[in-house]
Amino acid sequence: xxxxxxxxxxxxxxxxxLELKVPHEPTLEALRPVVPxxxxxxLSFVYVGIYWNNHHHMLHAASRVNGAVLWANxxxxxxxxxxxxxxxxxxxxxxxPLPTAIYGVxxxxxxxxxxxxxxxxxxxxxxxxxxAKAIGRDFKGRLSAVLYLVAIPLAFVxxxxxxxxxxxxxxxxxxxxxxxxxxxx
Amino acid sequence: xxxxxxxxxxxxxxxxxLELKVPHEPTLEALRPVVPxxxxxxLSFVYVGIYWNNHHHMLHAASRVNGAVLWANxxxxxxxxxxxxxxxxxxxxxxxPLPTAIYGVxxxxxxxxxxxxxxxxxxxxxxxxxxAKAIGRDFKGRLSAVLYLVAIPLAFVxxxxxxxxxxxxxxxxxxxxxxxxxxxx
Amino acid sequence: xxxxxxxxxxxxxxxxxLELKVPHEPTLEALRPVVPxxxxxxLSFVYVGIYWNNHHHMLHAASRVNGAVLWANxxxxxxxxxxxxxxxxxxxxxxxPLPTAIYGVxxxxxxxxxxxxxxxxxxxxxxxxxxAKAIGRDFKGRLSAVLYLVAIPLAFVxxxxxxxxxxxxxxxxxxxxxxxxxxxx
Amino acid sequence: xxxxxxxxxxxxxxxxxLELKVPHEPTLEALRPVVPxxxxxxLSFVYVGIYWNNHHHMLHAASRVNGAVLWANxxxxxxxxxxxxxxxxxxxxxxxPLPTAIYGVxxxxxxxxxxxxxxxxxxxxxxxxxxAKAIGRDFKGRLSAVLYLVAIPLAFVxxxxxxxxxxxxxxxxxxxxxxxxxxxx
Numbered sequence: 115x116x117x118x119x120x121x122x123x124x125x126x127x128x129x130x131x132l133e134l135k136v137p138h139e140p141t142l143e144a145l146r147p148v149v150p151x152x153x154x155x156x157l158s159f160v161y162v163g164i165y166w167n168n169h170h171h172m173l174h175a176a177s178r179v180n181g182a183v184l185w186a187n188x189x190x191x192x193x194x195x196x197x198x199x200x201x202x203x204x205x206x207x208x209x210x211p212l213p214t215a216i217y218g219v220x221x222x223x224x225x226x227x228x229x230x231x232x233x234x235x236x237x238x239x240x241x242x243x244x245x246a247k248a249i250g251r252d253f254k255g256r257l258s259a260v261l262y263l264v265a266i267p268l269a270f271v272x273x274x275x276x277x278x279x280x281x282x283x284x285x286x287x288x289x290x291x292x293x294x295x296x297x298x299x
Numbered sequence: 300x301x302x303x304x305x306x307x308x309x310x311x312x313x314x315x316x317l318e319l320k321v322p323h324e325p326t327l328e329a330l331r332p333v334v335p336x337x338x339x340x341x342l343s344f345v346y347v348g349i350y351w352n353n354h355h356h357m358l359h360a361a362s363r364v365n366g367a368v369l370w371a372n373x374x375x376x377x378x379x380x381x382x383x384x385x386x387x388x389x390x391x392x393x394x395x396p397l398p399t400a401i402y403g404v405x406x407x408x409x410x411x412x413x414x415x416x417x418x419x420x421x422x423x424x425x426x427x428x429x430x431a432k433a434i435g436r437d438f439k440g441r442l443s444a445v446l447y448l449v450a451i452p453l454a455f456v457x458x459x460x461x462x463x464x465x466x467x468x469x470x471x472x473x474x475x476x477x478x479x480x481x482x483x484x
Numbered sequence: 485x486x487x488x489x490x491x492x493x494x495x496x497x498x499x500x501x502l503e504l505k506v507p508h509e510p511t512l513e514a515l516r517p518v519v520p521x522x523x524x525x526x527l528s529f530v531y532v533g534i535y536w537n538n539h540h541h542m543l544h545a546a547s548r549v550n551g552a553v554l555w556a557n558x559x560x561x562x563x564x565x566x567x568x569x570x571x572x573x574x575x576x577x578x579x580x581p582l583p584t585a586i587y588g589v590x591x592x593x594x595x596x597x598x599x600x601x602x603x604x605x606x607x608x609x610x611x612x613x614x615x616a617k618a619i620g621r622d623f624k625g626r627l628s629a630v631l632y633l634v635a636i637p638l639a640f641v642x643x644x645x646x647x648x649x650x651x652x653x654x655x656x657x658x659x660x661x662x663x664x665x666x667x668x669x
Numbered sequence: 670x671x672x673x674x675x676x677x678x679x680x681x682x683x684x685x686x687l688e689l690k691v692p693h694e695p696t697l698e699a700l701r702p703v704v705p706x707x708x709x710x711x712l713s714f715v716y717v718g719i720y721w722n723n724h725h726h727m728l729h730a731a732s733r734v735n736g737a738v739l740w741a742n743x744x745x746x747x748x749x750x751x752x753x754x755x756x757x758x759x760x761x762x763x764x765x766p767l768p769t770a771i772y773g774v775x776x777x778x779x780x781x782x783x784x785x786x787x788x789x790x791x792x793x794x795x796x797x798x799x800x801a802k803a804i805g806r807d808f809k810g811r812l813s814a815v816l817y818l819v820a821i822p823l824a825f826v827x828x829x830x831x832x833x834x835x836x837x838x839x840x841x842x843x844x845x846x847x848x849x850x851x852x853x854x
Contacts, residue, residue, distance in 0.1 A: 117302065117672065118351060121309035124676035128684060129313060131750050133321065136688065136757040140765030156747065163743040166673060185473065188348040192341065195316050202321040210325030288740065302487065303536060306494035314498060318506065370658065373533040377526065380501050387506040395510030487672065488721060491679035499683060503691065555843065558718040562711065565686050572691040580695030 115187060116173045122191050123169065126198060127162045130155055133202035151205030157284060158201040161221065164287040165194060165228070172231075175245045178238045186234040190227035196220050214276050215269035221280065222262040229255060258283050300372060301358045307376050308354065311383060312347045315340055318387035336390030342469060343386040349472040350379060350409065357416075360430045363423045371419040375412035381405050399461050400454035406465065407447040414440060443468050485557060486543045492561050493536045496568060500525055500532075503572035521575030527654060528571040531591065534657040535564060535598070542601075545615045548608045556604040560597035566590050584646050585639035591650065592632040599625060628653050670742060671728045677746050678721045681753060685710055685717075688757035706760030712839060713756040716776065719842040720749060720783070727786075730800045733793045741789040745782035751775045769831050770824035776835065777817040784810060813838050 134151050137144035169190070176183075200220045204213040232249050239245045261279050269276035319336050322329035354375070361368075385405045389398040417434050424430045446464050454461035504521050507514035539560070546553075570590045574583040602619050609615045631649050639646035689706050692699035724745070731738075755775045759768040787804050794800045816834050824831035 118305050118309055118355070120673050121306055121676055122313055124673055125310055125313040125680055127746075128677055128680040128750055129317060131754055132317065132684060132687065134754050136754060136761060138761065140758070140762035140768050142767065145767070145771075159743075159747050159750070163740075167739055170670075170673070184352055185348075188344075188352075191312075192344050195313055195344070199316055199319050199321060203325070206321060206323065207325035212327065212330070213325050216330075300540075303490050303494055303540070306491055307498055310495055310498040314502060317502065369537055370533075373529075373537075376497075377529050380498055380529070384501055384504050384506060388510070391506060391508065392510035397512065397515070398510050401515075488675050488679055488725070491676055492683055495680055495683040499687060502687065554722055555718075558714075558722075561682075562714050565683055565714070569686055569689050569691060573695070576691060576693065577695035582697065582700070583695045586700075 115179055115184065116170070119169060119173065119187060119191060120166070123162060123166045123194065126194055127159060127166070130158055130162075130198040130201055133198055133205070150208045151202070154201050154205035154209075157280060158197050160284045160288065162194065162197060164284070165224065168287075169228070169231075172235065172245070172249065176235050176239060177243075177245075180234075180238050182234045183231070183238055186227070186231040190224065190231050193220055193224040193227045197224070209273045209277055211270045211273050214273040215266050218262050218266040218269060218276060218280065221283075222259060222266065225255060225259050225262065229259075254286060258286070300364055300369065301355070304354060304358065304372060304376060305351070308347060308351045308379065311379055312344060312351070315343055315347075315383040315386055318383055318390070335393045336387070339386050339390035339394075342465060343382050345469045345473065346406065347379065347382060349469070350413070353472075354413070354416075357420065357430070357434065361420050361424060362428075362430075365419075365423050367419045368416070368423055371412070371416040375409065375416050378405055378409040378412045382409070394458045394462055396455045396458050399458040400451050403447050403451040403454060403461060403465065406468075407444060407451065410440065410444050410447065414444075439471060443471070485549055485554065486540070489539060489543065489557060489561060490536070493532060493539065493564065496564055497529060497532045497536070500528055500568040500571055503568055503575070520578045521572070524571050524575035524579075527650060528567050530654045530658065532564065532567060534654070535594065538657075539598070539601075542605065542615070542619065546605050546609060547613075547615075550604075550608050552604045553601070553608060556597070556601040560594065560601050563590055563594040563597045567594070579643045579647055581640045581643050584643040585636050588632050588636040588639060588646060588650065591653075592629060592636065595625065595629050595632065599629075624656060628656070670734055670739065671725070674724060674728065674742060674746060675721070678717060678724065678749065681749055682714060682717045682721070685713055685753040685756055688753055688760070705763045706757070709756050709760035709764075712835060713752050715839045715843065717749065717752060719839070720779065723842075724783070724786075727790065727800070727804065731790050731794060732798075732800075735789075735793050737789045738786070738793060741782070741786040745779065745786050748775055748779040748782045752779070764828045764832055766825045766828050769828040770821050773817050773821040773824060773831060773835065776838075777814060777821065780810065780814050780817065784814075809841060813841070 134148060134155060137148060197220060200213065200217040204210075204217045207213050229252075232252070232255075236243075236246055236249065261283050265276040265279035268279070319333060319340060322333055382405060385398065385402040389395075389402045392398050414437075417437070417440075421428075421431055421434065446468050450461040450464035453464070504518060504525060507518060567590060570583065570587040574580075574587045577583050599622075602622070602625075606613075606616055606619065631653050635646040635649035638649070689703060689710060692703055752775060755768065755772040759765075759772045762768050784807075787807070787810075791798075791801055791804065816838050820831040820834035823834070
């Protein structure tokens with residue numbers, strides 16, 4: 115399951131670059147409309163990278179898999195697989211309200227998918243397992259969900275504020291996590 | 300063979316999202332024509348997820364591979380690789396009769412491919428092998444084939460009925476399978 | 485190197501399906517122009533499947549890798565990576581002479597790439613190695629190269645004859661190879 | 670981390686071929702505009718192949734991974750993932766000044782990303798580690814960066830000179846590296 119998920123996430127992160135339309139003219143003017151998609155791509159790249167990282171460590175700490183876990187995992191991958199689509203839509207429309215809100219919705223549903231997966235894994239492993247300790251109270255995960263819930267309606271008022279919150283959540287996760295420091299590959 | 304098949308299936312499941320055309324306008328109206336492709340994508344995602352899951356477990360239980368198995372496996376992957384194409388065609392044409400029927404044909408041929416693979420594996424392993432027990436009478440597989448055979452002509456009468464059968468078959472497989480419960484990763 | 489090559493070949497085989505343009509109309513007439521690309525896709529799928537199969541077994545029998553082997557491997561992957569392009573061109577133009585000839589050229593160069601890789605592997609392993617025995621006199625490989633050399637000019641006289649030779653070579657390789665029979669995964 | 674990176678690089682190298690637009694006519698004239706993209710593709714294929722090769726060996730020599738390494742790795746993959754985009758732009762515009770310069774910028778930033786990754790790995794491993802010896806003074810890496818810095822402004826004077834430097838750097842890395850010779854797979 116780990117190899118398959120790693121494969122799907124690797125493809126999602128790379129396939130996003132195909133949504134960047136190669137400009138037909140060799141000029142700066144032709145490159146300019148590509149800048150917002152490029153920034154969106156960078157943001158989504160960081161997001162999917164974070165998911166890969168956390169997902170990989172969570173599965174690594176797990177020792178038992180059942181049917182519920184398999185489907186919870188596919189459910190998470192489904193929402194992540196929509197990230198290239200929403201990234202392309204938001205980027206191509208230069209952060210218009212609706213695509214910016216939908217982008218947040220897909221991020222929120224990915225976070226929910228991740229939460230469900232961690233809960234099904236916990237149910238299979240038991241509350242005193244190594245996994246339970248690794249997941250802990252998952253403060254960052256809960257805070258992210260709250261911030262997405264704030265950002266989504268905000269996108270219709272000031273799209274840039276919503277975008278700022280998405281970047282903030284990304285940065286929050288970028289800070290190296292002490293839990294994995296020093297761990298062997 | 301397992302790693303290669305997992306790779307191909309991971310690519311199939313992710314590449315389907317590329318068939319979702321990013322709308323050019325940032326409006327709900329522009330998003331509306333994307334809804335049928337999106338639903339079709341979700342359905343195909345579940346289907347390919349089911350194949351990955353079952354395929355992975357069947358190969359895991361197998362211990363011997365011969366030339367016939369290798370080609371039976373490629374044959375299955377061929378039909379699965381056409382799922383993104385038929386998904387795109389059915390979704391873009393909002394479940395018109397012909398694409399809906401062809402979608403079922405590809406699902407049926409994938410099921411046939413899976414059946415052939417399981418038989419070549421059984422022939423290599425012997426009837427008293429662990430694999431033979433894991434596959435069993437394969438009631439779900441036979442029922443699915445019958446349901447596809449009903450759905451394909453039905454698509455020309457009422458496309459939505461055919462689609463309903465496809466969803467039903469998907470749900471039937473979604474129910475966690477007791478055979479893999481409790482198995483270690 | 486094996487995992488990377490398997491990954492690249494898995495992507496090549498799947499990415500080809502993206503060259504199949506989804507028709508915009510839900511009719512048989514709209515599906516008709518897709519038939520030649522579909523047949524070409526099936527042919528290329530078999531070819532790439534054969535390469536994956538043989539490549540996988542050859543690398544498996546090898547125990548030493550040096551710089552020359554790494555580049556010989558990338559060289560082979562380069563020509564294989566052009567198969568989706570030539571497949572698309574030949575299919576979209578319904579087997580016109582030039583694309584049919586170029587398709588054969590890429591198959592020939594892939595075969596040459598495979599031959600170079602086997603020679604660099606042999607040079608690293610020594611003539612009395614298990615690999616040397618596994619490769620043997622490589623009669624099929626030599627015959628394929630000769631047949632491609634016949635088919636390429638023939639494509640300008642009768643494109644269908646060239647195509648017939650490509651199919652013949654594919655079938656020749658499809659026959660289960662006794663060398664890998666009974667081998668464990 | 671190694672499997673994920675190998676996966677991403679395998680996808681990058683293969684996805685580039687999708688930027689080659691299949692010509693609609695079966696003639697030599699229709700093939701002619703594809704020649705510059707094809708040459709660019711070959712160059713980028715060699716570049717990404719070099720990165721895969723070196724990256725794979727560097728990670729293989731490493732024994733410890735921390736948060737900084739994970740992000741340094743994603744940072745490198747980000748710049749590499751832009752190679753298909755710049756390859757497509759430069760190829761489609763037949764080596765016009767701006768795309769040729771931008772191509773060099775992405776190569777330079779990939780080289781910087783690789784340097785940062787090697788430094789974070791070294792910081793985790795210590796200066797007397799096997800990795801420190803494997804990386805050494807990294808003369809080739811430094812020289813490549815200098816050559817890119819020369820080529821980028823040169824692209825605006827004579828694009829072909831810049832391209833010549835890119836090819837030169839590629840060839841410099843193609844020479845089999847004595848450090849990996851004789852190493853087992």
